Amino acid sequence: MLRLSFGPCRAADALLTVVFACCVAIGQPAEDSLISLLVVWPPEGVTVDGARVRVGGRTDPAARVMVNGQQMRVFPSGAFAGACPLEPGDNTIHFRATKGEQTATAERTVVRQRPFRSLPATPICFDPDCEGEPSEDLEVRAGDTLRICVKGSRGRKATFRIGSGETHYPLLPTSRDGVEGFYEGAYQVKPSDRLVQARVTCYLWSAKGKSEPAAQWRVPGRVTVNTNPFPDVARAKEDYVRLRAEPHHGAPILAAREGTHLQIVGAVGDSLRVALTPTLHGWVPRDLVRMVRGEPPLRRGCIRDLSVTEKNGATVVRIPLGLRVPFIVTEHPHSSAIELTMFGVENSLNWITDRTPRGMVEAIVNAPASDGACRLEISLRGGGLLGYRAYYDGAVLCLALRRPLSPPADSTRPLRGHTILLDPGHGGPSKGTLGSTGIEEKAINRDLCGILRRLLETRGATVRLTRPEDADVSLADRARQAEQDGDLFVSIHNNSIALTGDPLEARGVGVYYYHPHSRDVAQAIYRQMLRVEPRPEPYGVVTADLYIPREITAMPSVLLECLFLSNPEDEMLLMDKAFSERYMESVAAGIAEWFSAAARKPTATSE
Numbered sequence: 071m072l073r074l075s076f077g078p079c080r081a082a083d084a085l086l087t088v089v090f091a092c093c094v095a096i097g098q099p100a101e102d103s104l105i106s107l108l109v110v111w112p113p114e115g116v117t118v119d120g121a122r123v124r125v126g127g128r129t130d131p132a133a134r135v136m137v138n139g140q141q142m143r144v145f146p147s148g149a150f151a152g153a154c155p156l157e158p159g160d161n162t163i164h165f166r167a168t169k170g171e172q173t174a175t176a177e178r179t180v181v182r183q184r185p186f187r188s189l190p191a192t193p194i195c196f197d198p199d200c201e202g203e204p205s206e207d208l209e210v211r212a213g214d215t216l217r218i219c220v221k222g223s224r225g226r227k228a229t230f231r232i233g234s235g236e237t238h239y240p241l242l243p244t245s246r247d248g249v250e251g252f253y254e255g256a257y258q259v260k261p262s263d264r265l266v267q268a269r270v271t272c273y274l275w276s277a278k279g280k281s282e283p284a285a286q287w288r289v290p291g292r293v294t295v296n297t298n299p300f301p302d303v304a305r306a307k308e309d310y311v312r313l314r315a316e317p318h319h320g321a322p323i324l325a326a327r328e329g330t331h332l333q334i335v336g337a338v339g340d341s342l343r344v345a346l347t348p349t350l351h352g353w354v355p356r357d358l359v360r361m362v363r364g365e366p367p368l369r370r371g372c373i374r375d376l377s378v379t380e381k382n383g384a385t386v387v388r389i390p391l392g393l394r395v396p397f398i399v400t401e402h403p404h405s406s407a408i409e410l411t412m413f414g415v416e417n418s419l420n421w422i423t424d425r426t427p428r429g430m431v432e433a434i435v436n437a438p439a440s441d442g443a444c445r446l447e448i449s450l451r452g453g454g455l456l457g458y459r460a461y462y463d464g465a466v467l468c469l470a471l472r473r474p475l476s477p478p479a480d481s482t483r484p485l486r487g488h489t490i491l492l493d494p495g496h497g498g499p500s501k502g503t504l505g506s507t508g509i510e511e512k513a514i515n516r517d518l519c520g521i522l523r524r525l526l527e528t529r530g531a532t533v534r535l536t537r538p539e540d541a542d543v544s545l546a547d548r549a550r551q552a553e554q555d556g557d558l559f560v561s562i563h564n565n566s567i568a569l570t571g572d573p574l575e576a577r578g579v580g581v582y583y584y585h586p587h588s589r590d591v592a593q594a595i596y597r598q599m600l601r602v603e604p605r606p607e608p609y610g611v612v613t614a615d616l617y618i619p620r621e622i623t624a625m626p627s628v629l630l631e632c633l634f635l636s637n638p639e640d641e642m643l644l645m646d647k648a649f650s651e652r653y654m655e656s657v658a659a660g661i662a663e664w665f666s667a668a669a670r671k672p673t674a675t676s677e
């Protein structure tokens with residue numbers, strides 16, 4: 071798992087290089103060597119935004135390894151790992167393994183992005199290391215505001231122009247993280263603006279009042295003004311589409327199922343801006359929707375009545391809307407209530423029919439919401455819920471609430487009668503991360519799932535694997551499997567430090583979940599995993615925006631980052647069959663503990 075921070079004025083391509091760096095091939099041992107030397111980290115030619123890069127590989131366990139003159143610890147597995155400092159620009163990293171008279175060498179090149187520096191007041195110039203903002207093409211409408219940012223010699227007068235317009239608008243000096251020489255400005259799009267892929271040109275001026283600018287710079291993003299008075303219309307191409315609070319990387323705020331009607335009012339690069347209410351927008355990747363021509367632009371769903379029914383043991387709230395609209399389901403912390411907010415609807419709700427007097431729903435309140443939205447507060451009876459499914463049946467939005475578990479018939483075998491979905495992370499061409507020895511995460515994940523499957527079946531559970539073989543199964547297909555049946559979804563992964571991190575520092579177990587109904591099982595498994603010998607470092611229980619925990623809502627869904635494959639000691643544990651057996655035994659114990667405790671809670675029917 072990599073966490074990236076996005077600095078200003080950086081090229082997206084370089085960052086993507088970092089994101090996908092964990093998938094590159096293993097290096098080759100040097101020729102003419104008698105001992106082996108395999109360099110796995112860093113990948114050749116990678117660009118990083120940081121002062122160091124992770125190094126790692128495998129050699130003879132008795133060898134001595136030097137990386138750019140710095141001695142690396144070699145572990146009994148032959149793995150070595152560490153972090154190597156980088157100079158701005160191109161770096162060559164020399165690896166040398168020696169054992170007696172034998173030597174092996176290898177090299178890697180790494181590019182470190184130059185950190186921003188304050189440029190002196192003269193000569194007057196723009197900083198070529200900062201491409202400026204907007205960095206991507208924009209589609210805007212009248213009233214939208216453009217933000218312009220460039221970097222150059224400090225303390226100068228600066229202006230910008232848009233397209234072939236004559237007017238210069240001011241850019242004001244600012245600093246970022248103590249670095250001087252940034253200039254920022256803004257422009258509000260006017261109804262009369264007719265811009266098509268217009269360039270934004272920025273100027274720096276000398277103090278002597280010359281009529282010619284001293285330097286000019288074009289930012290990469292081009293500006294187009296959409297003069298259509300109505301939104302463009304798009305439909306979501308698949309289920310599990312998320313609208314986010316910001317372009318590309320914002321927090322996930324809303325769900326859109328296949329066919330959902332979306333009103334598009336702008337774009338930043340490949341991210342489209344969706345109007346939800348007059349004041350609320352979300353962003354969706356362009357490739358997840360198809361633009362629709364000829365559909366009335368301001369269509370809305372309409373909610374007049376709803377009903378509560380019972381189906382396949384779940385309580386189902388059915389809301390005819392006439393149109394598939396985006397929505398959000400929010401669970402209260404202890405799953406005592408659940409909120410459903412729909413956007414782009416006319417709220418004329420005045421009729422609620424409950425055909426399940428002993429069902430899970432205690433009451434539904436039509437709560438105040440902003441223009442064009444409808445917010446339902448659904449309070450639940452008894453002990454919360456196992457999970458829920460929010461899906462469309464035609465243009466009827468259905469929220470199926472699943473009852474908490476019933477007490478087990480045989481308390482010594484709490485898993486009996488339950489189905490657990492085990493998800494070995496990655497598969498096929500998706501290898502996951504690589505350990506220092508070159509071992510692939512996907513294979514370890516599959517082996518751990520095999521052990522866990524046997525242990526859970528011994529305890530009486532029915533276990534299904536989301537990928538039985540070494541196959542590439544998409545995350546959406548894994549999530550779809552959880553729509554069928556199952557009482558718990560456990561995804562098995564192993565962690566990796568970022569390319570600019572120190573692999574010797576980050577170790578241990580983390581358990582990830584997203585929805586409140588998954589928290590108890592996440593904590594139960596985590597507690598048990600910390601009881602194994604040798605005890606893993608406690609990385610923590612993390613509420614994280616990860617696909618599997620986020621999109622699987624029908625049951626508790628957790629993702630285990632069992633250990634850090636980037637750490638040679640953790641890697642050795644993962645290669646140790648006896649440890650793997652004990653470790654998965656602890657996961658099985660956590661799962662059993664949660665099933666026992668969950669079934670002891672009062673349920674909707676046992677009140």
Ligand SMILES: [Zn+2]
Nearest residue numbers: 495502563564
């Ligand atoms: Zn993984």
